[in-house]
Amino acid sequence: GEILFIDARKMGTMVDRKHRELDYETEIKYIADTYHKWKKTIPQPVAIDNELGMVAESRGVYQIGKHEEKERYRDIKGFCKSATLDEVRSHEYILTPGRYVGIEKQADDGEPFDEKMNRLTGELAEMFAKRKSLEEEIRKRLGAIGYEF
Secondary structure (H helix, E strand, C coil), X not given: CEEEEECCCCCCEECCCCCEECCHHHHHHHHHHHHHHHHCECCCCCEEECCCCCEEEECXXXXXXXXXHHHCCECECCCEEEEEHHXXXXXXXXXXXXXXXXXXXXXXXXXXXXXXXXXXXXHHHHHHHHHHHHHHHHHHHHHHCCCCC
């Protein structure tokens, strides 16, 4: 048998610190469609390129009716993976989806690594300085009303 792992952590919007809300018309439907395609397929591993340019694995085609490429289930890096029991066993039965679906390919922004690191560490230094001045201001104001620490 196989197990479908879906990692939907990047979907939806955060409604508060602990709760994420998924849109029914797009995200929930996409997850459900993925499950139904997976459930209705016959295992036939084949490497294919999908419309997003990612390499995916096809489990096969629908068992009933005409078959179109878009109707096949495919593993999508960073989103879903159909894993065998042997794969789950090799991960010591840990069922965290991220272990199986992998990481989606990141687009290259064209900025050389050294330049990007210099820019980002500069921004971080500015944020640290701002944090320090805000902390001093808070301490000063609390002290003014009798709450020094």
